[in-house]
Amino acid sequence: MTLALRFDNSYARLPGDFFTRLDPTPVKAPRLLALNAGLAAELGMTDIPDAGTLAAIFSGNTPPEGAAPLAQVYAGHQFGGFSPRLGDGRAILLGEVVDRDGQRRDLQLKGSGPTPYSRMGDGRAWMGPVLREYVVSEAMHRLGIPTTRALAAVATGEEIARETLLPGAVLTRVAASHIRVGTFQYFFARRDVDALQALADYAMARHYPEAEGPEEFLEAVIARQARLVAQWMSVGFIHGVMNTDNTTISGETIDYGPCAFMDAYHPATVYSSIDRQGRYAFQNQPGIIAWNLAQFASCLVPLMPDQDAAVARFTEMIHAVPDRVHAEWLRLFRAKLGLASAREEDERLIVDLLTLMAENQADFTNTFRALGNDVARDQFTDRDAFDRWAARWQARVAGEPDPQALMDATNPAFIPRNHRVEQMIAAAVAGDMAPFERLMQVLARPFDDQPEAEDLARLPLLDEVVQATFCGT
Ligand code: AMP
Ligand code: MG
Numbered sequence: 422m423t424l425a426l427r428f429d430n431s432y433a434r435l436p437g438d439f440f441t442r443l444d445p446t447p448v449k450a451p452r453l454l455a456l457n458a459g460l461a462a463e464l465g466m467t468d469i470p471d472a473g474t475l476a477a478i479f480s481g482n483t484p485p486e487g488a489a490p491l492a493q494v495y496a497g498h499q500f501g502g503f504s505p506r507l508g509d510g511r512a513i514l515l516g517e518v519v520d521r522d523g524q525r526r527d528l529q530l531k532g533s534g535p536t537p538y539s540r541m542g543d544g545r546a547w548m549g550p551v552l553r554e555y556v557v558s559e560a561m562h563r564l565g566i567p568t569t570r571a572l573a574a575v576a577t578g579e580e581i582a583r584e585t586l587l588p589g590a591v592l593t594r595v596a597a598s599h600i601r602v603g604t605f606q607y608f609f610a611r612r613d614v615d616a617l618q619a620l621a622d623y624a625m626a627r628h629y630p631e632a633e634g635p636e637e638f639l640e641a642v643i644a645r646q647a648r649l650v651a652q653w654m655s656v657g658f659i660h661g662v663m664n665t666d667n668t669t670i671s672g673e674t675i676d677y678g679p680c681a682f683m684d685a686y687h688p689a690t691v692y693s694s695i696d697r698q699g700r701y702a703f704q705n706q707p708g709i710i711a712w713n714l715a716q717f718a719s720c721l722v723p724l725m726p727d728q729d730a731a732v733a734r735f736t737e738m739i740h741a742v743p744d745r746v747h748a749e750w751l752r753l754f755r756a757k758l759g760l761a762s763a764r765e766e767d768e769r770l771i772v773d774l775l776t777l778m779a780e781n782q783a784d785f786t787n788t789f790r791a792l793g794n795d796v797a798r799d800q801f802t803d804r805d806a807f808d809r810w811a812a813r814w815q816a817r818v819a820g821e822p823d824p825q826a827l828m829d830a831t832n833p834a835f836i837p838r839n840h841r842v843e844q845m846i847a848a849a850v851a852g853d854m855a856p857f858e859r860l861m862q863v864l865a866r867p868f869d870d871q872p873e874a875e876d877l878a879r880l881p882l883l884d885e886v887v888q889a890t891f892c893g894t
Contacts, residue, residue: 433489439616448482448579451479454575454854455861494607497603497666514527514599549587554571555574556571557842559865563867567652598628600624602717609720617724621721635725635731648749651747651749661680661696670717685785686775691703694890710746758828761822761823773813781807
């Protein structure tokens, strides 16, 4: 099947123990749910085929010409416990496409059938998590936060067994690459230094060509991940499953399983139904990324000429990670308050607002969005306390050049609210894609006021509140 995509499959040219070649498992009756036309154009798809052809391609029934399908192997710490072999248990890398800007991008099918890494799983995904990832990852991209993208979603026409029978689907994911901390851990655990070296060389050439060796490589990954986590926190995002196999080397957000954007602000918020200890709660994310990066640093030690010196140096670098996240966090939250300049007392101002928000269960997104126009006050039950804070903020912001413009460009009006995502999924399962289309349209311009979409900026009603999101299995 031709798609006019220019494949160049460099991962498939790595040593054979990096992956298993295999085709996606065909599905019964593929039906196109969504195609991301903008992303398709970026990738160089000039002539878009008809829906039937697209469904055949992006279900995996007829892989595109030039693809070299394979399942990647990796390991990872899941909730702190190490699994020496995970790998793509329900995903197939079709290959890499060099996009119209010359960037190399992975095309991966997720939900495409069993692989040697499936263990007990069926290799499939149901429509809910597929559409959640589609909407949330694209929203993240429009918020300006590095992320994998969604190119297509296809219903398989098959039912899959979860707690009930659910309609199956396949997501086509586009990523800078799918190399994870866990990819390094796989070879590190096997003490395969040659493979580690080959993987490091490959990942550096692909993502950090300026890095001259493992230390610069580590530094670059730390910088991107520290920034990423701060960006998540600046929009109230909780990843939910920050395992090392879900931490990319590229610095993109990956794996939207039990993730969510917060409504009411509370630092201990956790949605994931499988995260009973709250390991990946909102406020824990900086510490967790430091922990994950420590695992990555360990994998690079065998590549260093003086390993004792490397351990000492890398330890320092890892200990600095929470401070680096904090520095990014401070920069981003200053902007959220309309502050272009930096002053010592700003941190206090930010923290005091967040404390008040937590005490008053103020909506994270709507409070920041409205700070400049007084509607924010309604978010607080203790209005006097808010007024006292607002007076301090007004005094601080007074000398700033254009705080409102800065705030409007930093504080989104629209995020993919959990209850709207759940409603969208329920509609899609019933055959109605209209809520999906509307969400996608509104979330494409998150920083624009869109009065006609007021309902999507609203908090959930009591009976709409989503208590937990479930792992996308
Ligand atoms: P995740 O929690 O989605 O990051 O997945 C963790 C591991 O479980 C990865 O190795 C996945 O490929 C695997 N996995 C998740 N769901 C399934 C499934 N339905 N079938 C096979 N493997 C799965
Ligand atoms: Mg994963």
